Amino acid sequence: MAVMKFIPEALKNLFRQPVTTSYPFEPAEYPERARGHIEITIDDCIGCGMCTRACPLGALKVDKNEGTWEIDRFDCVVCGYCVEKCPKKCLRTAPGYQEPEPGKTSQLYKKSEEALRLEAEKKAEAARKAAEAKAAMEAKKKAEQSSAEA
């Protein structure tokens, strides 16, 4: 039976560099895929609410009319299911964990004025086109009716 089999290995530790990093004095390194928190490119969001329905924790809130996306970072467990479900791929997981805060607060993201204006224009354009199409349809119907009467 060997006695003190581990002594040489233990002694080596006296001369080794520590394997730990002295965080927070040194920054922590995360790989690219690290699921630290959820990020959003809010201007690409169409407010469909898929992420809200997908979230197993119910940590997300979306308001389509206001153009806002809200996340409670203390409820979110960064499972990434919303990222999986987002049809516009505007959600993603990013490295870096949630910092501590004195209270449980949620973060609100609002679309930029520019994006809101563009969206409003698009909406107006779509409404105008729809109205035009409707008018054309009615005119066609009228013409058909009058031709049938004649």
Added chain:
Amino acid sequence: MKKRSIVPYGPQHPVLPEPIHLDLVIEDEKIVEAIPSIGFIHRGLESLVQKRDFNQMVYVAERVCGICSFGHGFGYCEAIEDIMDVEVPDRAKYLRTIWFELSRMHSHFLWLGLLADGFGFENLFYQCWRIREKILDVLELTTGGRVIFSVNKVGGVIKDITPEMAGAVLDMIHSVKKELDVIVPAFMQDYSVVSRLKGVGVLTKQQAHDLGCAGPFARASGIGSDMRKLGYAAYGDIDFDVVTSTEGDSYARCDVRIREIYQSINIIRQAIEKLPEGEIAVAVKGNPQGESFIRIEQPRGEAIYYVSANGSPHLDRMRVRTPTFANLAGLCETLKGADYADVGLLILTIDPCISCTER
């Protein structure tokens, strides 16, 4: 008759990683009987199936336990895929195998460290956990999480392992193997360590069989039951032998787990070599209807997943039978006749995971 007394052990005890309570009936310094009681960390995760849809439940199932998290997500997905007749792409099967074996490795290193801590060998404890850190780093690199991986979904996996990542995994297992070679003699040959392990808590093959033990605990007693031999995921294509020992004492349990780490290294190597190209997931349409019963080999032993679905997004019932629950009866048997000083060590040798047991 000698005087008997009852010593409460746990739920808070330095040697216990998780809360379990044992009432130890002792005579002098010898244990006569051990009566376990659990229920300190029950969270009702199984009943959540009625409130979350079956896709969301993958993330809940993963959170049953921190160490076996990959296995729980995997077992649940297998059960749903079985009900819905989903054929998972080959690449996804291999990726699942690689991650499963990585998680088995880190679980066994964690156990080795806890065992070393259990018999008071602090230096060895830190060496084991230092090596384990490398595995966690690779898991974070490939999946994005160190503990909860969230890569499983019904129909496949979410993330792929790129060739560079596969290279990193191979480098890691190469260096882990080298470092493991250094610490194995400390467990297997060191005089004081061996004297703490050899002949302590013997469970015979017959006892292990009668009490329905599972995993490395049963394999150390000579029962060659390994669910991986059922050939789920990619295990059917991979060449490996069931690790067993015959002594059934703590030393044998340590030996079995160390050899299983080497085996996992071997399996990961084979899986990366054979990793086929192709899709990593298939689209799953509709809701599951029917029942399924899946057995998989967790790091701690055989786990069973039962799922019953009714055609709606919400399942009727999910049930997990975990290896620690199966091994508790064996633990109480090994404790009989043991020294009071060995109790902590013996509890550790079944690799208790109480979070799994109580869910």
